Each structure stands twice: as structure tokens, then as C-alpha cells.
Amino acid sequence: MAHSVDHLASLIDQTAELLKTHGEEHWADWMEADARAIRARDGWGLEHFLAAFGGSGSLRDLIFHPMNGNAASDAEGRTATERLDELLSEAYPIALDLERELIDLAEDG
Known part of the structure; x- marks a missing residue:
């Protein structure tokens, strides 16, 4: 689980940086808060x-x-949109898996 947490936080950090680079401050701030919280478990x-x-x-x-x-x-827009899609497509299933693991731990505990 620790590796998945670190990997997810890294993907979210990359997403935040992409968003910030393109002036999407709302979503960049959202992602930065999520990465911090995820790293803190x-x-x-x-x-x-x-x-x-x-x-x-x-x-x-x-x-x-x-x-x-x-x-x-x-061209820049297409490249950035494709990169965002790549990052989110990788991060989303990891987040779902981690959420399931947390639910399972809570039910077992």
C-alpha cells in the first residue's frame, strides 16, 4: 500500500504542476491539497x-x-490535454484501489 500511496501522490503532484503551468489554479490547488493529505495517510x-x-x-x-x-x-492544448488524460487515467484506478483497501481495513478493524 505504501508504494501505491507514494505513486498516487506523485501522479497527483504532476497533475497539479501541469494545471498550474496552464493557469488552472482552482484545480491545481485541489490536487495539491489531495497529494498532501494522501501522503499524510x-x-x-x-x-x-x-x-x-x-x-x-x-x-x-x-x-x-x-x-x-x-x-x-x-498544439500545446492537445499535448497538455493528452498529458492530463494520461495522468488521470493512471491515478484514478490507484485511488479506487486504495479507497477499497481503507474500507476493508475499517471493516476488519
């Missing part, structure tokens, strides 16, 4: 991270594009 961080994926206006809806003011060109 605070279950809130997992719950909060997973909440970023739900409903309209979620992190998954974010597209980097000049019209959105978060990319200088179409």
Missing part, C-alpha cells in the same frame, strides 16, 4: 481526489485550448 485526500471526477464541470471536463485561455496554441 488521510483518507480525506482519496475521497476529495475521487470527487474531482464526478458530474459536469469535473476535472475530466477540462480541455486545454487557446479559447479557454489555458494554452497558447492548439
